[in-house]
Amino acid sequence: VTATALAIDIGATKISCAVVTATGDIRERAVGTTPRVGADVVAAVVGLIGRMASAASVRSVGVGSAGIIDPASGVVTGATSVLANWEGVRLRDDLEAALGLPVTIMNDIHAHAWGEKRFGAGASRDSVFVVAVGTGLGAVLATRRGIEPGAHGASGHFGHISCPEAGTEPCACGGRGHLESVASGLGVPALYRRLGGDRAVASAKEVFALVDADPVAAATVQHAATALGRAIGGAVNLLDPESVVLAGGMRDPGGPWLSLVDRSIRDVALPTLRGIPLAVAQLGDDAALVGAGHYALTRGGQNDL
Numbered sequence: 001v002t003a004t005a006l007a008i009d010i011g012a013t014k015i016s017c018a019v020v021t022a023t024g025d026i027r028e029r030a031v032g033t034t035p036r037v038g039a040d041v042v043a044a045v046v047g048l049i050g051r052m053a054s055a056a057s058v059r060s061v062g063v064g065s066a067g068i069i070d071p072a073s074g075v076v077t078g079a080t081s082v083l084a085n086w087e088g089v090r091l092r093d094d095l096e097a098a099l100g101l102p103v104t105i106m107n108d109i110h111a112h113a114w115g116e117k118r119f120g121a122g123a124s125r126d127s128v129f130v131v132a133v134g135t136g137l138g139a140v141l142a143t144r145r146g147i148e149p150g151a152h153g154a155s156g157h158f159g160h161i162s163c164p165e166a167g168t169e170p171c172a173c174g175g176r177g178h179l180e181s182v183a184s185g186l187g188v189p190a191l192y193r194r195l196g197g198d199r200a201v202a203s204a205k206e207v208f209a210l211v212d213a214d215p216v217a218a219a220t221v222q223h224a225a226t227a228l229g230r231a232i233g234g235a236v237n238l239l240d241p242e243s244v245v246l247a248g249g250m251r252d253p254g255g256p257w258l259s260l261v262d263r264s265i266r267d268v269a270l271p272t273l274r275g276i277p278l279a280v281a282q283l284g285d286d287a288a289l290v291g292a293g294h295y296a297l298t299r300g301g302q303n304d305l
């Protein structure tokens with residue numbers, strides 16, 4: 001019998017649950033809408049799991065969740081504007097009480113990076129810097145030894161580093177002038193409008209589609225990709241990973257994006273590191289589920305990184 005864990009991916013809009021094997025395969029899944037109030041999330045998760053026949057056989061649970069989760073206590077300590085009343089939820093204790101199983105909690109970026117490191121684009125590497133560009137922007141180093149969550153579980157807030165192209169734009173975290181305001185699913189259309197683009201354009205996808213026809217869209221993509229690549233190049237100099245993996249919904253939107261990011265990384269990287277491979281993620285939306293499930297299996301439900 002192959003060992004399995006229950007994996008739970010808690011995002012701002014949806015909750016995904018899956019039974020994940022030790023080899024990274026997904027056996028069964030259930031998806032639901034994230035409740036509007038964080039305190040209702042545990043009940044929603046329990047409801048979803050009740051619909052999964054194979055969930056009864058698991059012995060451990062791995063959670064990848066939006067927000068900052070304190071590694072020691074399993075309590076949500078920060079959530080920007082992700083979920084109302086999410087801060088203060090005792091996510092690990094409440095889930096363990098509700099499910100009667102050991103629960104391992106990690107931030108969703110950490111879970112996503114672990115999935116790609118273990119079973120995706122980083123599987124053949126000793127260390128990868130996984131950059132997830134979606135609605136928001138996060139990135140973290142994943143090595144054979146796992147993920148370093150940081151003293152507060154807050155490592156990987158890559159979108160919240162200073163970025164000249166962001167000027168003094170307010171950020172979802174409460175700060176100003178952060179990379180996420182330029183190079184993310186929300187940042188790209190916002191930058192496009194700031195540069196004088198069509199006010200009706202609301203998504204990054206629309207901006208990418210306009211690149212050949214609209215000089216403002218072309219300039220937006222140039223600025224956003226260059227800013228992202230510059231930040232990644234700086235991180236490469238700091239961490240010296242074996243490879244960079246671009247993940248998330250904007251991993252490869254077509255057009256000049258990927259080559260601009262690639263060039264910008266190499267403009268900043270130290271001469272020794274300039275040849276670092278840039279790969280595109282392989283697991284898509286399943287990365288966080290696979291990562292959280294595998295982490296729970298290998299750590300035996302102990303939240304000890």
Ligand SMILES: [Zn+2]
Pocket residue numbers: 159160161171172173174175176178180
């Ligand atoms: Zn920020």
